[in-house]
Amino acid sequence: MHKFWDTPALPASPAPPSLLPGAVEVRHGSRSLRLAPATVLAPMSGITDTVFRRFIRDLGGCGLIMTEFTSGDGLVRSETVARRYLSFAEDERPIAAQLFGSDPEVMAEAAALVEKLGFDSIDLNLGCPAKKVVKCNGGSGLLRDLPLLGTLFAAIRSAVSLPFTVKFRAGWDEAHLVHVELAQLAEASGVNGLALHARTREQGYSGQARWEWIAEVKQAVRIPVFGNGDIRCPEDAAAMVAATGCDGVMIGRTAASNPWIFRQLESYRLHGRYDHPTEADRAALITDYFTRLLRQRLPGALGKMKQFAAWFTHGVEDGARLRKAVYEARSEDEVMQRLEAFFAVPCAP
Secondary structure, X not given: OOOOOOOOOOOOOOOOHHHOOOOEEEEEOOEEEXXXXXXXXXXXXXXXXXXXXXXXXXXXXXXXXXXXXXEHHHHXXXXXXXXXXXXXXXXXXXXXXXXXXXXXXHHHHHHHHHHHOOOOEEEEEEOOOOHHHHOOOOHHHHHHOHHHHHHHHHHHHHHOOOOEEEEEEOXXXXXXXXXXXXXXXXXXXXXXXXXXEOOOOOOOOOOOOOHHHXXXXXXXXXXXXXXXXXXXXXXXXXXXXHHHXXXXXXXXXXXXXXXXXXXXXXXXXXXXXXXXXOHHHHHHHHHHHHHHHHHHOOOOHHHHHHHHHHHHOOOXXXXXXXXXXXXXXXXXXXXXXXXXXXXXXXXXX
16 A cells, blocks of 8 residues: 655655545534544653643644543552643643553543543553553553453443543454454444554554555444554545545654644645745744743653654754754753754743
């Protein structure tokens, strides 16, 4: 299956931008979550905190944002978990909380807490391939136990009245694909929407996403299906919709390196074209994001600055020198001073 970025020297004709859906509704009973446009910021550990989420919101074009994936067991045991991972501002709406865990009773209690916190929807993580999560039978570890998943779906569904969705991978490995069976089980258990990262747990983030698996899920259920994997530009999103018939797209890693992707997608859908960020845009983005981190006083701000410098500086002239300067800084203030010196513009305190 051709993706627009596969052979940049000889790109295939892109799918019509009009194929991109302008909106989609995720319904549960009388409650409806409308995503307009039909795009979702994927939950990413250590990335989609409140600062990054609001950053994406301000850039525009994203229909739904999600929190970092959060331990249901940790949420039930400690209020600190809720304050650290599940605090959000009103201007982040619509927003979904993503949980992971495998104990149906615990996850039902955690889901009820999420509803009390005021989230617009709840999402269950069945995709994380990290060993420490899988070892506890969380994330993609649950793909090996469909009977337990059925119990887990039912427990969460009975505990909340808000829309309930699931993000999952196609299976543990290619010899054990469960994407269609899991999707049908989820729909029968009252799940209201699905997002398939079209890779297996064994793949991690390597290789190419198999979009045909998204098409198979879409054909197997009637609830909304979001496609995830290998969307690196608006043309890819249109190609995914054309190839799979999915109701919307979810974007993760590309949003971390190109936070403009959602705005670009919406411009492409409406006008058939989009702008690329200039070096000045990237300079403003880096200083703005770092300034927000410091104002929010989130734990680990210095580490986040260094992490994001690796992504945001691509496209900046002499970006390697800037990354080195940020990596070698020993404090948040020193990072800001080095940014100011590099771009020769004052950074807000």
